[in-house]
Every structure is written in C-alpha cells, then in structure tokens.
Amino acid sequence: MSDTKVAIKDLYKIFGSNPSSMIDKVKDGISKSDLLEKFGHVLGLDNVNIEVKKSQLQVIMGLSGSGKSTLIRHINRLIEPTSGSIVVDGEDILSMNQTELRNFRRSKASMVFQKFGLLPHRKIVENVSYGLTIQGINKKEAYERSNQWIESVGLNGFENHYPAQLSGGMQQRVGLARALATDADILLMDEAFSALDPLIRSDMQDVLLSLQEKLHKTIIFITHDLDEALKLGDNIAILRDGAVIQSGTAEDIILHPADDYVTDFIKDINKARVLKVSSVMNNENSIKGPEIQDNVIIEDALQTVSKSGSNGAIVIKDGKKIGTVSLTDMIMAIARSTKNTDSDTVYR
C-alpha cells in the first residue's frame, strides 16, 4: 500500500554471543526463558510485523523488558536485527551503507529519549539546533529555525539557559523541539514522557497532540502506560517477550482483548473515556433522544442523554442518522468486564 510509511517484516533480534545460531530455535518457538536458561541468549524481538501508516501515531506498548526500546531502535538502525526487514518509504533501511544511514538519521527520522539525552554543555538553542548543525547548516540559519521550535514547545525566553537549569518537563520540551527541528517526517519517541510527573506528562501529551494536528508526522511512540497509549494512539501494538500479541485501535483492544495478558492490562481502564458511541450502536426505532456524533466517547454521551432525560440517543455521522444507542447499552458496555467468563458476576 502506498500510504505505508514504515513496514517492519518478520523481525527477529537475539542478544548473545552467537545470535544467528539461535534463530532456528526461536523460529521453532522456543520461549524467552528457555532460550536464556538453556542457551544463554536473550530473545529481544520475536517475529515482529508492524505497518505504520503515514501521518499516524503508532503506539507500542508493553511492560518493562518486553522489547520496546529494542524495536524502536531498529527503525533508525541503532540496533542491527538478527533477521527480518525494515522498509521506510519503500527503501530498505538494512541495505543502506554508513553514509546513507547517516543521511537517513539526519533528515528522515529523529528521536526523543526517555532520559532526554541533551548535551549538558550546550545552551537550549544549541541543543535544539543540534540536528541542523550536524547537517552542516550554518549557525545563523540553524538558530533562526530552532527559535521557532523553541517557541512552539513553549520555551521562549530559555534559549540561553543550560539544560541543567530546566525542570524535567522543560528538558523534554527541548528534546521534542530538537527532534522536530530537523523536519524529519518520522518521529521516534522511546518512553519520552515516562520520566515525568503525571501532571506534566499529561501536559506534554497535549503538546504532542496539538503539534501533531498541525504537523501530521508519522510518530512511533513507546510507552508502558495504557492511559497514555489510549490517549495518543491511532493504533496500538502490544508487545510481550518481544512478540506483538495484539495490534489495533484503542477500541479494538478494549472490546476484544487477545488474551489474558491484554485483559490484565486493560482491567483498570476507564472504558467510558475510550469507547465511542459507534461501538455500542444499533438501530431501534423505540429510542428517542438527542442527536450525538458517532465519534463521541460514551462518557460525554451519557451526560448528554441523562441531562435530556431520554432513554438513548440518535447517532449521526456527516449530518445523517446512522443508528441509535440506548442508555442501558452504554452503561453495560462500560460496566461489563470484557471477558465473557466473568460477565455473569457483573450482571448478578
């Protein structure tokens, strides 16, 4: 497909003294713990297949040690795969030589790091223009372009400070501005907000979303936090022991978790904030009520419906009625545990 930006195919990564000798065992399905115990190799990535569409925000989620950092570092080849292919804009990353790879990193894909990775001996404006000066752009132009990005992440006035003089949240704004300044159309973010306090993290998520509305970058965003994943992700892939166990939209994952691991992940989530009315929509003529857009989340829909005192709402899309939702269906959708086996206990 033409709007695929990043395609990762059959990707395996094994850490150890002789990874290629282990590849057959991994392909035969040896578990991560067996591989480590019996052969002393660490399974980093296990047959990963992901396609990221242009201008989408792809979230990759998993617990610590599940291989998230390993995966994202394959996209700009900070880590070499044991086998598999990575294609960006139709171009095979793995066939690039050193110079081509360097140019790819300079202009195509930039990165934001969990621990910020700022240069402590350089001022904020020098940090933001780092990618530009690496490309050989002269200082004056680099600073001018950087100052725009410093402004767009809300750091104007801090151009001549040093990173150590800024709080964690501000430092990551610098990290974000530095990544945006190169105009790369792929943004790789490895737990970029995980080191920040909850309130600041939420701020940064909003900053990212509002920038994305204007910039339409292809973003690959790593997190171990489901709330963050649901808030940001157009698409979410869940990683366990190096393998993708489910991939889909936030609604897909909440309505149809692939296995117990995912169910466990989502059990504490506030579904009313994620599910949209379209997910519980049907067509019953008995329902009368206010009109609601199909992409409104249930939390908001419930408020509208209960204020109007009706038994449901009419769902509209592009100004036309496409169905109805009942009050009880909405309540059930957010109350019901998504696993059928214990749904009985909820209803009793």
Place this chain on the structure above:
Amino acid sequence: MAHFFIREKKLSFFVEFPKMGRADLRDFKKGIDESFKDFTREYGEAIEHFFDPLLYFLVWLEKLFLNTPWPIIMVAIAVLVYFGSRSLKLTIGAVLAFLVIGYLDMWEDTMATLAIISVATIVCISVGIPIGILMARSNRAQTLITPILDVMQTIPSFVYLIPVVMLLGIGKVPGLLAVCIYAIPPIVRLTNLGIRLVDKDVMEASEAFGASYSQKLLGVQIPLALPNIFAGVNQTIMMALSMVVIASMIGVKGLGVPVLRAISNQYLALGVMNGLAIVVLAILFDRVSQKFGKRLQAHTESMK
C-alpha cells in the same frame, strides 16, 4: 653409593636456585648491550635529528623567559594566574612567591624549569590525548597500552635513563624525554577514562541524529570528558615537576641543578631553598589548574 649421590644432588636442587650458568648469563647481557649499542650507532643520529625541532623550541622558550625583563614576566604570570583561577588571593600569592624567588637569586633557574615544564606538558598533551582517544575507541588498544603505562609509571626512572642516555647522550632532549616518559601516563589514562565515562544516553542521541565519528568526538566526547582530561593535565604537570632533579642529572638546566650540588656538598640551605621553589611552582600550577578545571565542569556537573 649411587643412591647417596642422587640424594646429594636432589638436596642441592632445593637449597640453591637453579640458575643460568655464569658464562651464559654474561653472554646474554652482553648480547643485549651489544645489540642496543649497534642500534644506537645505526640510528642514534637520526633519532637525535628527529628531536631537533623540540630542542630548538625548548632553547627558544628558555631564552625568551630569561631575556624578557623580570617585571614583564611578573605581569604575565599575574595575568595568567588571574585568568586561570579568577582569584585575587591566588594572584597576589603568586606574585609574592616569585618576588621572593627572585630576591633569593633563584630567578634564572626557575625560568629554566618553567621552560622545560612547559615544553614537557605540551609534548605530553599533544601525544597523550590522541593515545587516550585511541584507547577509549578500542578495547584492544586499551588492553595493549594499559600495561605499558603501568611500567612507565612504576619503573625506577634511573633505569630508563640508561637507554635514553646511551641513545641521545647527555643534554636537554634526553632530559625532556625522561620527564615525558614519567609524566605522560596520567593524561593518557584520564583522557581514556573521561571519554568512556561520557553519558551513554547523550552519545546515543548524537548517534541518532546522524553525527559522524568526528562530530561525536569533537562535539560530545571531548567536551564532556574535558574535566577529566584537565585533571590529567594537572597530574602530568605535577609529575613533570617532581622529575626536575633527576632530569638535571643528565644535563637539564633549572632548579634541579643546585639541589644536586647541595646533595653532593651537603649545603643544607641551598638544597632546601631550591626544593621549596619547586614546591611553590607545584602549588601554583595545581591551584590554578584546579580552579580552571572546576570552571570547565560548571554545566556538566549538575545534570541528573
């Protein structure tokens, strides 16, 4: 009978260390000496010429220090100390110390010592930092060079004076060489260490933005290793100063010469005065370079 002899032989094996025959040993040592002498005859002159530029530089610097009127030198010292340390107290202390040194008739020797220390430091920096960078880049180089540095630091200096003197005779260059051999290890070690200690996350960020090898080295590694490299420079200067007396044994002018004379003639006052002058130089170099080093890490230190 035979039995007895065997016991006798066994005993002597335990009592006396089995050693090389006297004649063999003599031939062995002679062989080494002869071949080194041959080497000296063959290449001595070429090696001497190789060091000629260094000699000219040292002589020029010595002359410069000695021929410049002392008040100008004094002002230069005050300016350097002040800009190095930004401390008025230290600047006044330095000026006073040099006034006393001059008043006690040690000005010329002090200038000669300053000249050789300066040249030795420049040589150590320009050779030592590249070696340190090489060691930081390759683990193989590190395992190869580390034992050599250990030997250079622990071998008694008199031992390597022998081949140096055989090769280059007595004079300024062999003296300078001896000082450098002794003083270069700290700067090599600390350059290596400093680069290896650079934050992995910062290095990865640099790599991710497509920095080339030299962009990483000059833009990230060296600047972030600078406080450590500077600590190495400081130690190198200190060690060079402590070699002043030994270097004077093979013809280097400076504060070491009167100390040597004092030892052989039992002149207590002369020895102590010149010794203290060396101490004063050491303290000044140390304080100034430490203050300067502190300023270098102003921004790097407080990063989380």
